[in-house]
Amino acid sequence: MIEFKDVEKIYPPNIVALRDVNLKINAGEFVSIVGQSGTGKTTLIKLLTAEERATRGKISIGDWNITKIRQSEMPMLRRQIGVIFQDFKLLPKKTIFENVAFALEVCGASPERIRKIVPQVLKIVGLEEKADRYPKQISGGEQQRAAIARALIHRPKILVADEPTGNLDSINTREIADLLLKINEFGTTVILVSHNRELVNFLRRRVVTLEQGTVISDQEVGKYVL
Amino acid sequence: MFAALFRVIKFSSQDFWRNFWLSAATIVVLILTLLSVNFLLTLNFLTKTAVAEVEKKIDVSIYFKQGVSESQIGSIKSYLLSLPQVRGVEYVSPERALAEFQEKHKNDPVVMESLGEVGDNPLGATLIITARDTNDYQPILKIFDEQQYSSIIQDKNFEDHEAVIKKIGSIADKAEKTGAGIAGLFAIVAVLIGFNTVRMSIYTHRDEIGVMKLVGAANWFVRAPYLASGIFYGIFSVLLAVIITFPLIGFAEPYLAGFFSGSEFNLLGYFTDNFVQIFGWQFLGVVLLNTVTSTLAVGRYLKV
Numbered sequence: 018m019i020e021f022k023d024v025e026k027i028y029p030p031n032i033v034a035l036r037d038v039n040l041k042i043n044a045g046e047f048v049s050i051v052g053q054s055g056t057g058k059t060t061l062i063k064l065l066t067a068e069e070r071a072t073r074g075k076i077s078i079g080d081w082n083i084t085k086i087r088q089s090e091m092p093m094l095r096r097q098i099g100v101i102f103q104d105f106k107l108l109p110k111k112t113i114f115e116n117v118a119f120a121l122e123v124c125g126a127s128p129e130r131i132r133k134i135v136p137q138v139l140k141i142v143g144l145e146e147k148a149d150r151y152p153k154q155i156s157g158g159e160q161q162r163a164a165i166a167r168a169l170i171h172r173p174k175i176l177v178a179d180e181p182t183g184n185l186d187s188i189n190t191r192e193i194a195d196l197l198l199k200i201n202e203f204g205t206t207v208i209l210v211s212h213n214r215e216l217v218n219f220l221r222r223r224v225v226t227l228e229q230g231t232v233i234s235d236q237e238v239g240k241y242v243l
Numbered sequence: 244m245f246a247a248l249f250r251v252i253k254f255s256s257q258d259f260w261r262n263f264w265l266s267a268a269t270i271v272v273l274i275l276t277l278l279s280v281n282f283l284l285t286l287n288f289l290t291k292t293a294v295a296e297v298e299k300k301i302d303v304s305i306y307f308k309q310g311v312s313e314s315q316i317g318s319i320k321s322y323l324l325s326l327p328q329v330r331g332v333e334y335v336s337p338e339r340a341l342a343e344f345q346e347k348h349k350n351d352p353v354v355m356e357s358l359g360e361v362g363d364n365p366l367g368a369t370l371i372i373t374a375r376d377t378n379d380y381q382p383i384l385k386i387f388d389e390q391q392y393s394s395i396i397q398d399k400n401f402e403d404h405e406a407v408i409k410k411i412g413s414i415a416d417k418a419e420k421t422g423a424g425i426a427g428l429f430a431i432v433a434v435l436i437g438f439n440t441v442r443m444s445i446y447t448h449r450d451e452i453g454v455m456k457l458v459g460a461a462n463w464f465v466r467a468p469y470l471a472s473g474i475f476y477g478i479f480s481v482l483l484a485v486i487i488t489f490p491l492i493g494f495a496e497p498y499l500a501g502f503f504s505g506s507e508f509n510l511l512g513y514f515t516d517n518f519v520q521i522f523g524w525q526f527l528g529v530v531l532l533n534t535v536t537s538t539l540a541v542g543r544y545l546k547v
Binding site: 100 | 247
């Protein structure tokens, strides 16, 4: 279970990004975090992946206190939380296979394991035929699917998607939504940050709404209300 | 362990070839830096050779009074040769001194006529002393100020040479200090350029470093390919600097040797004899520069 308890994040000199955030996300849940730009959605994700440190409060994943995580523990945390972004963050000079394999290589996986797992994950996201292509040779939706494959390669317990459809058209958006639902069905907790009303309403899952850094609504089967 | 090492080398070489122009630019800057260092070494070698040549041509003469016995002068010569500052002592007999004097002034009838009027050989014996260092002349000649020598010495020509010796000493000192200053300045410029080039190279990899951190790479694994690249850059740049330096020396040597005709001048020999020291230090320097720079630059992007 992920828990945010009285979390506050203030950027210098005195910019409040999050205030008194209390949130519990159960294992296997699919949660959409919505809100307008600048309401602290991405900050919330950065605190969860320990890219940023909370000014106050406590964030935990199971028994693991993320707010006091040591630098040496960061790689372990990152392997348990898959993250995808609006801009995909694929390496342009690596093929799709290499991009996905890269996540395993840098963590010391054996070549045999890489040769076995990468095609499996590429098959899940439907890119097994395009493994040898470079990111610029495939569509935006396919690039995001490649990014999802990379995020899934460590079989993370949590998948965080930060505006994953921001650069995609409605057809590709729907495909990514289906893929995220499929991943969630396998038991992975999915946290989706989005201000895409259609996407959030289509999912019909839990919706947490942020406004000016505070949680103003938390609905079990919610809709984009802003 | 082997898999990790292999992967570090693989990432590093992939990075090298896939960013070929950036890698090439980095290596070119490093080669230019090394060539500048080699140019300074050449300049230093030329200065030292030139100063040594001029110093070799300097000597002082001690003119003895007539009637001083050859054995007396011989014992003085032996004593002088036992001094560590003395490189050599040449004895010129009164007869040879006269012959040389006549040869030198054979076209001057007044001098020759005067010499004829004197009749006997008016010249005494001479000792020509060469010191190991121009600064050694003063203490050597100070010996002849002692009472026991003043009665047998006619003259010393040190005063004639003193100004020249001081001037050369000062030129040599200045040349050495200026050379060191220029070398220092060049070294700073080279380090700054090298630092910036490597930093630029890593800046272009910030996304890759970010992705590595994102997918859970350990810090050492993020740094390692850049350290390996530093070693690659070191190998390539030193190798190419060697390939460029030696033909350049071969080309320039005959022209430079022309300035030092009659003396031993072997620039190629200097670089060959000191090959390991010169290029070994340059390799270590480049690797150290890359290591420090990449550690600092990567550290900046590791904070993700």
